[in-house]
Amino acid sequence: MAVSKKAPAPRVLWKGAISFGLVHIPVALYSATTDHGIDFDWLDKRTMDPVGYKRINKKTGKEIARENIVKGIEYEDGEYVVLSDKEIADAYPKTTQTIEIESFVPANGIPFVYLERPYYVAPINRGTKVYALLRETLQRTQRIGVARVVIQTKQHLAALVPVGPGLVLNLLRWGADIRPWTELPLPSEDAKKAGLREHELKMAEQLVEDMSAEWDPDDYKDEFKDEILRLVDRKVAAGQTETVTQIEPEEGQALESRGAKIIDLTELLQRSLRKGGGGKAAAASEDSDDEEEAPAATRPRPKAKPRAHGKTAAKSSSSSSGAARKRSAAKSATARRRAA
Amino acid sequence: MSGRMATAQKAPRITHAERVIDTASGLTKGDLAAYYARVAPLMLPHLEGRPVALVRAPDGVGGELFFQKHAQHSDIAGIRLLDPALDPGHDPLLQIDTAEALVGAAQFNTVELHTWNATSRAIGKPDRMSFDLDPGEGIDWQQMQEAALLVRVLLDELGLPSFLKTSGGKGLHVVVPLRRQLGWDEVRGFSRAIVEHLARTVPERFVAKSGPRNRVGRIFADYLRNGFGATTVSAWSARARPGMGVSVPLAWEELPDLDSAAHWTVANIGPRLATGNTPWDAMERSRTGLRAAMEMLGFMPA
Numbered sequence: 001m002a003v004s005k006k007a008p009a010p011r012v013l014w015k016g017a018i019s020f021g022l023v024h025i026p027v028a029l030y031s032a033t034t035d036h037g038i039d040f041d042w043l044d045k046r047t048m049d050p051v052g053y054k055r056i057n058k059k060t061g062k063e064i065a066r067e068n069i070v071k072g073i074e075y076e077d078g079e080y081v082v083l084s085d086k087e088i089a090d091a092y093p094k095t096t097q098t099i100e101i102e103s104f105v106p107a108n109g110i111p112f113v114y115l116e117r118p119y120y121v122a123p124i125n126r127g128t129k130v131y132a133l134l135r136e137t138l139q140r141t142q143r144i145g146v147a148r149v150v151i152q153t154k155q156h157l158a159a160l161v162p163v164g165p166g167l168v169l170n171l172l173r174w175g176a177d178i179r180p181w182t183e184l185p186l187p188s189e190d191a192k193k194a195g196l197r198e199h200e201l202k203m204a205e206q207l208v209e210d211m212s213a214e215w216d217p218d219d220y221k222d223e224f225k226d227e228i229l230r231l232v233d234r235k236v237a238a239g240q241t242e243t244v245t246q247i248e249p250e251e252g253q254a255l256e257s258r259g260a261k262i263i264d265l266t267e268l269l270q271r272s273l274r275k276g277g278g279g280k281a282a283a284a285s286e287d288s289d290d291e292e293e294a295p296a297a298t299r300p301r302p303k304a305k306p307r308a309h310g311k312t313a314a315k316s317s318s319s320s321s322g323a324a325r326k327r328s329a330a331k332s333a334t335a336r337r338r339a340a
Numbered sequence: 341m342s343g344r345m346a347t348a349q350k351a352p353r354i355t356h357a358e359r360v361i362d363t364a365s366g367l368t369k370g371d372l373a374a375y376y377a378r379v380a381p382l383m384l385p386h387l388e389g390r391p392v393a394l395v396r397a398p399d400g401v402g403g404e405l406f407f408q409k410h411a412q413h414s415d416i417a418g419i420r421l422l423d424p425a426l427d428p429g430h431d432p433l434l435q436i437d438t439a440e441a442l443v444g445a446a447q448f449n450t451v452e453l454h455t456w457n458a459t460s461r462a463i464g465k466p467d468r469m470s471f472d473l474d475p476g477e478g479i480d481w482q483q484m485q486e487a488a489l490l491v492r493v494l495l496d497e498l499g500l501p502s503f504l505k506t507s508g509g510k511g512l513h514v515v516v517p518l519r520r521q522l523g524w525d526e527v528r529g530f531s532r533a534i535v536e537h538l539a540r541t542v543p544e545r546f547v548a549k550s551g552p553r554n555r556v557g558r559i560f561a562d563y564l565r566n567g568f569g570a571t572t573v574s575a576w577s578a579r580a581r582p583g584m585g586v587s588v589p590l591a592w593e594e595l596p597d598l599d600s601a602a603h604w605t606v607a608n609i610g611p612r613l614a615t616g617n618t619p620w621d622a623m624e625r626s627r628t629g630l631r632a633a634m635e636m637l638g639f640m641p642a
Contacts, residue, residue: 011497066478066557085480086599095596153596262486265542269493272541273636 011270013263014151015124016097018134018160018167025134026127027099029151029169031267032118038225092153099169101160104143110159114172121160121167131167138162146172152262352417352444361400361451364582365607372578373446375606380439382616383576387442389459391422391433393571394445395452397580405451405580409433409571416444426463427569435460451580454571457527458520465520466527467627470572471535472562473512476547479559485595487545487559488512492592494538498633501626503619504592505575506601508585513572514561517627524568526641530630531563533639575617578606588612591619 014029042051057064071088072080099121123131138144138160145160149169157172187194191201357370376383393409410431411421418441421432436442436453445453457466471491475484488504491514495502503515518527532548538561539548547558565572579585585602586609604612634641 011493085482089482089599092596095593097593262489265486265490265545266493269490269538269541270497272537273494273497 010120010122011266013119013266016099016149017127018101018121018131018145018147019098020101020145023130023134025123025130026125027121027131027167028124030120030122031263032120032168034267034271035264036222036225038228089153093150093155095150095153097150099147099149099158099160101145101147103146104138104141105146107138107142107144107161110144110146110172113178115159116171116173119169119171121169135162135165135167138167352440352447354443354447359400361397362402362582362584364401365584365605367584367606369446369449372451372584372606373443375578375609376446377439377443379576379609379613380442382613383442383453383574384437384439385617386575387436387453387455389437389461390435390455391426391458391460391463391571392436392456392574393454394434394450395454395580396449397451398449401451401580401582401584409569416441416448416450418444422460426460433460451578451584453574453577455574456569456571457566458524462520464523466522466524466566467518467520469516469518469527469531469630470565471514471516471531472507472565472572473514474560474562475510476556476558476560478557481600483545484510484512484559484601485598487561488514488595489592490542490545491538491561494534494541498534498636499628500630500633501622501628502592503623503626504590504595506585506588506590506598506603507573508577508579508587508602508604509581510601512595512601513587515623517623519627519629521629522641524566527630528563528566529641530634530637530639531566533637535561535563537637575620583607589617589620594619 010030012028013031016027016029018025018027043049044051054063055066055069056062070082071085072082074080139162144162147158147160147169149156149158157174159170159172161168161170354370354373357368357373359369360366361369361372391409393407396406396408397403398406410427411434412431414421414434418436418438420435420437420441422435424430424432427433436445442453456463457468457470458464459467473484473487473491492502492504495514495516500516503517505513505515507513522530535546536548539546543558545558547560550560550562550564564570573579573587575587575589577587579587579602581602583602584606586604586606588604588609590598
């Protein structure tokens with residue numbers, strides 16, 4: 001699979017300190033996850049041109065220029081309060097550059113439903129020892145820290161959890177974001193009242209024991225993605241590909257993807273250099289009409305005309321998934337080699 | 341030069357000091373000269389030893405601007421005329437190494453001071469690479485901030501140190517201090533490759549081409565400032581724009597709290613002077629070569 005699990009070199013997303021009482025541990029945050037999803041681009045089936053969005057005025061149906069868009073909040077039906085970018089920015093929480101621990105709760109005290117996004121936490125600036133001390137203490141006391149942290153203008157609640165040699169900062173959903181489930185038809189928490197009998201419970205426990213195992217994430221794969229990539233490989237091999245017109249992203253598309261989170265773009269940029277030097281240089285040098293010596297790991301440079309090779313289903317430039325992009329880069333390289 | 345102004349060494353006399361040069365802020369020529377006198381200790385380290393270009397605004401902000409890189413002769417007391425061989429085929433380049441010359445430039449209606457990316461002693465080997473992030477139409481400040489952070493991400497990834505300053509206008513400047521190893525063509529070529537990589541990787545945010553049509557809604561990280569003879573506005577220079585913003589060195593951590601690239605102006609700069617150049621303290625010791633970064637980006641110098 002071209003979509004390798006090659007670990008990206010870690011990159012600091014945030015620097016600051018864990019802080020509680022008088023303790024101060026300088027740390028950096030690193031992304032703990034990568035996105036390997038599959039990305040389908042929309043194409044016009046008649047021409048294979050990429051399909052994009054336009055912003056329209058919903059009343060007139062006409063396209064609207066970006067400078068005419070303001071942000072409003074509907075406070076009652078059809079009534080809006082308009083807020084300027086400045087007013088919105090002013091309301092951002094003050095960045096404190098601290099992971100401010102407010103309390104230590106039992107390690108199993110936070111239901112999974114609250115867990116949102118993990119970051120790795122590593123010590124910096126000679127914070128190693130006191131970092132280890134905190135990790136060790138949390139392990140021994142079976143506690144995790146509940147903390148507040150501001151990342152990228154947003155305040156988060158988070159759990160600081162010791163895991164193996166490190167600490168993981170898991171962003172938590174706010175209590176108010178979790179829906180109550182009192183309306184759901186749940187059975188009584190009392191087994192007897194729920195009508196369970198002792199022998200039924202024994203049988204069920206037996207079954208669970210039989211199926212017990214250690215959790216190994218490598219046992220599980222996104223089979224849909226693998227299936228799609230196999231299909232793509234077969235189609236490329238069979239020459240069933242379509243040339244895509246490469247265009248400069250138009251404003252509509254640009255606007256659409258402008259919402260992309262800066263963290264995602266950060267990762268995209270980091271990944272963009274990581275396809276390794278040798279392979280990509282070779283691929284690029286075979287592409288004689290391409291003046292770039294730049295990495296093949298990136299999307300092809302937008303062009304107004306179809307590529308000369310014409311056999312490659314190069315992707316349109318609106319994709320946002322790194323997996324798909326790497327895929328397409330590898331694909332193009334293959335096709336080029338064949339063409340050469 | 342000089343002789344004509346019967347003034348003390350360090351304080352050239354400012355004529356027509358009461359003349360308002362920026363109607364937006366009401367700042368006068370005297371205010372600007374006083375600003376440069378006050379900021380000289382912070383600004384001189386950025387000017388010293390570098391060819392400088394002066395942007396003069398004899399009719400004030402909004403009037404015609406004169407961009408001066410060379411002079412056969414200058415009335416500005418203390419300004420240096422460099423060896424004409426540095427920039428063959430032209431009159432001598434200018435250099436400002438003293439507070440006297442800086443304030444003297446203000447007396448001659450200089451508003452902005454732009455510097456080369458090389459020193460006059462080693463004019464063939466740039467000692468920094470700069471990226472001028474210039475917003476296209478429809479770019480708001482938050483997008484500028486994010487764009488600068490993304491540029492930093494890429495530079496970090498390439499192992500290159502980067503320092504930030506406001507432009508004093510609409511944009512942000514990112515500066516990479518270099519060891520004086522490579523020539524202009526290599527540095528400029530590589531800066532272009534960096535910008536092209538950005539535009540290819542994040543086309544929804546960046547373009548690699550100048551010109552308003554290419555960058556509606558996107559940002560052009562201007563690498564063209566990295567050529568021989570190109571200049572970028574110096575840290576602490578005022579801008580010949582309404583409000584008279586000032587280009588100020590920043591720590592990256594400060595960027596999220598800033599409300600615009602003209603956050604500081606000649607009128608409100610006072611409290612910032614205490615911070616001075618400290619956000620750039622690490623610049624000298626961070627100077628770097630480019631070989632490893634070039635290799636990472638697959639860039640072959642011609």
